[in-house]
Amino acid sequence: MKLPPLDYVCPATLAEAIAVLSAHGDTAKVIAGGQSLMPMLAFRLASPTLLVDIGRLPGLNRIEISEEGVELGALVTWRDIERDARLAQAHPLLAAAIAHVAHYQIRNRGTVGGSLAHADPAAEMPGIAITCDAVVIIAGPEGTRTVPADQFVLGGLSTILDHDEIVTGVRLPAWPKPRRWAFEEFARRRGDFALAGVAVFYDRDAQGLIRNAHVGVIGVADRPLRLTAVEALLDGQHLTADLVFVAAERARASVDPSDDIHAEAAYRRDLVGVLLERALARAGDLTLAEAA
Numbered sequence: 001m002k003l004p005p006l007d008y009v010c011p012a013t014l015a016e017a018i019a020v021l022s023a024h025g026d027t028a029k030v031i032a033g034g035q036s037l038m039p040m041l042a043f044r045l046a047s048p049t050l051l052v053d054i055g056r057l058p059g060l061n062r063i064e065i066s067e068e069g070v071e072l073g074a075l076v077t078w079r080d081i082e083r084d085a086r087l088a089q090a091h092p093l094l095a096a097a098i099a100h101v102a103h104y105q106i107r108n109r110g111t112v113g114g115s116l117a118h119a120d121p122a123a124e125m126p127g128i129a130i131t132c133d134a135v136v137i138i139a140g141p142e143g144t145r146t147v148p149a150d151q152f153v154l155g156g157l158s159t160i161l162d163h164d165e166i167v168t169g170v171r172l173p174a175w176p177k178p179r180r181w182a183f184e185e186f187a188r189r190r191g192d193f194a195l196a197g198v199a200v201f202y203d204r205d206a207q208g209l210i211r212n213a214h215v216g217v218i219g220v221a222d223r224p225l226r227l228t229a230v231e232a233l234l235d236g237q238h239l240t241a242d243l244v245f246v247a248a249e250r251a252r253a254s255v256d257p258s259d260d261i262h263a264e265a266a267y268r269r270d271l272v273g274v275l276l277e278r279a280l281a282r283a284g285d286l287t288l289a290e291a292a
């Protein structure tokens with residue numbers, strides 16, 4: 001379907017963009033890469049009368065790496081992340097997960113801020129943000145606020161953003177070099193949204209015991225989830241094949257996916273266990289045979 005008739009503005013400053021959004025209420029919508037919004041317009045799943053293009057706002061395509069962590073501006077694209085070799089060191093889990101996002105053309109346009117604001121339950125960026133205790137940076141008429149990623153996403157395609165607020169970036173805490181991690185997902189074709197995905201990281205103490213375990217999943221609920229029961233199981237343990245197996249069972253028991261046109265609930269539930277086995281095996285340098 002063709003797009004509905006729309007007005008379009010391309011503000012030069014963040015303040016101007018927020019003022020336009022404030023003045024137009026729910027009838028205006030931000031557009032960044034357009035890779036989710038354009039299909040929604042074509043399918044009449046969104047019907048704004050004004051598009052506010054933030055693509056030319058200065059300073060939103062920054063990738064900053066410091067002792068505090070990694071900060072990505074809202075206009076950073078998947079391709080920008082892939083091309084920045086520093087990120088593979090500074091945040092390898094982020095780099096690995098974003099490598100799974102979408103197809104080449106979409107990767108050139110799709111943005112970090114757009115993905116967070118769109119809040120697709122199977123999207124990698126919100127999943128990594130929630131798994132890694134990231135904070136989302138938001139600008140609005142009252143100034144700037146930061147919100148933990150797990151509070152930012154309210155559900156499928158739903159966030160705490162007000163109609164006149166703009167995501168300006170996301171901040172991921174520093175990543176210690178010795179940290180163990182893995183990202184595993186399964187999609188029917190490369191670049192499709194994942195049927196499910198699992199992100200794992202943990203640190204190890206002087207005895208080699210797991211500390212600070214973080215386990216996140218995408219694609220199995222209306223939002224990315226942290227599997228806190230699995231994290232509690234892992235913390236304080238040595239990673240062994242037996243523990244991997246028990247953790248996978250606990251992961252299956254921790255999720256409650258629905259049937260949809262892409263997969264049955266039982267399939268997704270089992271997939272989460274399989275992906276967690278693979279992720280833990282990879283993070284801990286165990287072979288899959290050991291973990292089976």
Ligand SMILES: Cc1cc2nc3c(=O)[nH]c(=O)nc-3n(C[C@H](O)[C@H](O)[C@H](O)COP(=O)(O)OP(=O)(O)OC[C@H]3O[C@@H](n4cnc5c(N)ncnc54)[C@H](O)[C@@H]3O)c2cc1C
Nearest residue numbers: 030032033034035036037102110111113114117123124167
């Ligand atoms: C075929 C296909 C496959 C895809 N596969 C994947 C995939 O595997 N994984 C994945 O994660 N994504 C996937 N995507 C989505 C893609 O990554 C999108 O680019 C991304 O989700 C949205 O980013 P965008 O910049 O294009 O946002 P837009 O489409 O411009 O906007 C999306 C929504 O966010 C709002 N918005 C955008 N930027 C901001 C901002 N800074 N502040 C406030 N609101 C904002 C818009 O108003 C709109 O509601 C796929 C898309 C397609 C078409």
